[in-house]
Amino acid sequence: MTGLRDRAVYSLSGKRVFVAGHRGMAGSAVARRLASEDCEILTAGRETLDLKDQRAVRDWFGAERPDAVVLAAAKAGGILANDTYPADFLYDNLMIEANVIEAAFRTGVEKLLFLGSSCIYPKFAPQPIPEDALLTGALEPTNEWYAIAKIAGLKLCEAYRRQHGADFISAMPTNLYGPGDNFDLETSHVIPALIRKAHEAKKRGDRALVIWGTGTPRREFLHVDDCADALVFLLKNYSGAGHVNVGSGSDVTIAELARLVMEAVGFEGALEFDRSKPDGTPRKLMSGEKLAAMGWRAKVGLKDGLEDAYAWFLGNVAEK
16 A cells, blocks of 8 residues: 555545444544535435335435445444344344445445444454454454444455455444443443543532542543544545554553543542452553554544543533
8 A cells, every 4th residue: 555645545526425324423423524525425314214124225325326435324332232132233233234335336336434343353352452353362242243243344345345346445443432422321431421420420519439440451542533534534545455443542541531531521529449340351452553554643632532522511411
């Protein structure tokens, strides 16, 4: 991939780009980012198009004829949801990706980007996790159904490229946060959960914020607007069979993260640890060398990103 910094592999100028999953956190960020490109953004909500319906997807692609596709649509959820509804997570995601990728090929879509998840990697992958760690070990059991579906999606893109020469690529983002996140404490991930807990602790006047475990595990986080920028960069600049990790390139301990959230929220109490609760995997950081070598790097620092996420929470989720 020489000359990537000097020329675009694929031009979005004048193109019709379908963002599948435009109401989700990642999809909506991609749509926002594409607004600054010279292209037409196509969307279709669930009330208009059921991506699990093969005939409906084929008919929609036949009628709308997008030039490019960003496949961000997925059935997603936390550990409890994955454990409770394994058939739904596997079937729904397999159908969504198979229908969209097949229809894209049949209608001559020029470029497709499939959005995966870092959970595709083995539970005990080397740190930082390189792209070639895929399929080298057992998956984390709590989300293997979702992971298997995502692995199938990226392999489907690879297969269409290999058999048909289709310019279909895949990207694997790390833990995302920011506008459009899920702040439901029953199903949310760590950053939105911490933001909500710190906000409510501040409102109640609590003396401390209590978090699970020891606070020592390390995690990587990427603001969703940085992710969207990376995905558009890949859409324009990358054409290859292998998937590409999308991350910030650095990680923090959960304790450090909690203190940054407390600062962003303005909660001045103490931070306490419930050591009776599990820590989870000690570290999860993806290698970003492949994307960095192409010339892309994250721009939003964690401190600024958390302030942005809290501002969105206040404007869209918090009780007035």
